Amino acid sequence: MSKTIEELEEIARKCRVEIVKMVHRAQAGHPGGSLSEIDLLAALYATRMRVRPSDPNWSDRDRFILSKGHASPGMYAILAEMGFISHEDLKSYRVLGGVCQGHVDMKWCPGVDFSAGSLGMGLSFGMGCASAARLDKSDRRAFVMIGDGEMQEGSVWEAAMAAAHHELGNLKVILDRNRIQNDDFCEEQMRMFDIPAKWKAFGWNVKEIDGHNMNEIMEGLDFLEAPENSNGPSILIAHTIKGGGISYMENNPSFHGAAPNDEQFHQAMIELGEVEA
Amino acid sequence: MTRMAATRDGYGQALLDLADNEKVVVLEADLGKSTKSLHFRKAHPHRTISCGIGEQNMLLVGAGLAASGYIPFASTFAIFTERAFEQMRNGVARPNLAVHLCGSHGGTHTGTDGSSAQSIEDLAVFRTLPNVVVMHPCDDVSTRALTMQLPQLGKPSYMRTARNKTPVLYDGRENEIKIGKGIVLREGHDVAIISCGVLVSESLKAAEALAEEGINATVVDMHTLKPIDGELIDRLVSQCGALVTAEDHNVIGGLGSAVAEHIVANSFAPLEMVGVPDRFGESGQADEMLEVMGISAPYIAKAAKQAISRK
């Protein structure tokens, strides 16, 4: 499970390539939030998740819940990289009958632990998984990735309050703080003021990192796993760039849910080092 | 060439048209670009209230506005209106506050977003609420016309619109469109196909195919599911003696159920219901989904023959 920073960066780069290919091929989907989350997913899966790709339903596996289920290309890319699904399967993204449904779906894709797509549901589900682990006296964990726009759903705070009340130290959240939601920047749609203070006030262990810096990501994951933080739920607030890694998508709300055209696709492949300029 | 348009565009246009009424306010839940309320927001930012991604809050903010003399229009995806169902029930419908809720991206026709985004039960659940008028128009012209009538309604409403384009049927015929009145698009005496939303144009296609086989079908656009146009249904029963309903919605609880509820209590005729066969959707193109669900024109034609055989 140990990987060098360079190795992790290369995994994330390959995943970025697949993300852009998926949304370009489908001419639909959500590249922005897939690119912002991908460094975190790469590090989490490649170094922390206790899972068995050849036995995806192993009952004592760690759970990962992509609550922002629209950012599925990122999830599919890392699942392919880990060997849960094949790279050929990635071509089925948004295609009739494909394992890679538009939003992550546990009934369709091996390695997906929750059928998401409706925001504000994953944290409650993760609390259920964490509670089950506790009842089973298992040390497995539930990791949940949520979006910053998603945090506006009231249900997120119902779960946040409940998880802290029940001192679920095996529940670990990563917040993809990319500052953009569907229509616009979060700041325009719904200001969220002091996010770390909110989670602290709800009784959570909180740490902030740069979600594109692999060294910081590894420190952040250490924080989530640290024994001294097992007294209750923990959240890693990862500051990210929506569309991160593709210049014209970066900080651009219009690439929340839009595919690149052929020319933009070509440029992305150049920027990711797949083809020469 | 038939003009193609999405009903959600008719909704967006209507909001702009309604802006002259100072009491009209628009509520959004981070899907204004998709439901098309964004045009109103751009033109009238001070009368647009962003509720963030918080549908439950949005519905009750609407209720408060309605109780204070405003005419709120709230929209999100059809599927996410359902998250605020109980707010709609207890906070809007029960006190009979005229909040107008629009759910876009209804049905499996929504396409590749997959099952989490394809509402197949919205018409059913909102139909169960007393006081709530339920609509599902088939083109942008009728969507606009119906939306324009809502400020006069004086009670809450739910309207489903669709993401993808379908043929426009009513260019220049705005005046024929009235809440609660089904529209006869084609007259025949063998069978009546009653349809709503994206399946209205499929029903017309089915009627054409049936005509080639010598079967003459009436086709009705039943854009208002509640209150259902019972007078028209009674006429269809006596004129055709066999009915088909067609909707991109679970066969349980939608248009088919509304028609069935009417005919069992009034004049009876055999009824075949074409709809999503009580299963969730999946990712696929809009037209592929109609095939997968068995609700496209050929299935409607087949159901028509079945209904006739049961006369």
Ligand SMILES: Cc1ncc(C[n+]2csc(CCOP(=O)(O)OP(=O)(O)O)c2C)c(N)n1
């Ligand atoms: C309950 C619900 N309401 C609305 C939507 C539509 N929607 C899909 S993605 C999105 C924006 C999400 O923003 P964020 O959580 O910040 O995700 P990210 O920026 O990581 O893509 C919205 C409003 C949804 N999927 N679920």
Ligand SMILES: [Mg+2]
């Ligand atoms: Mg975001």
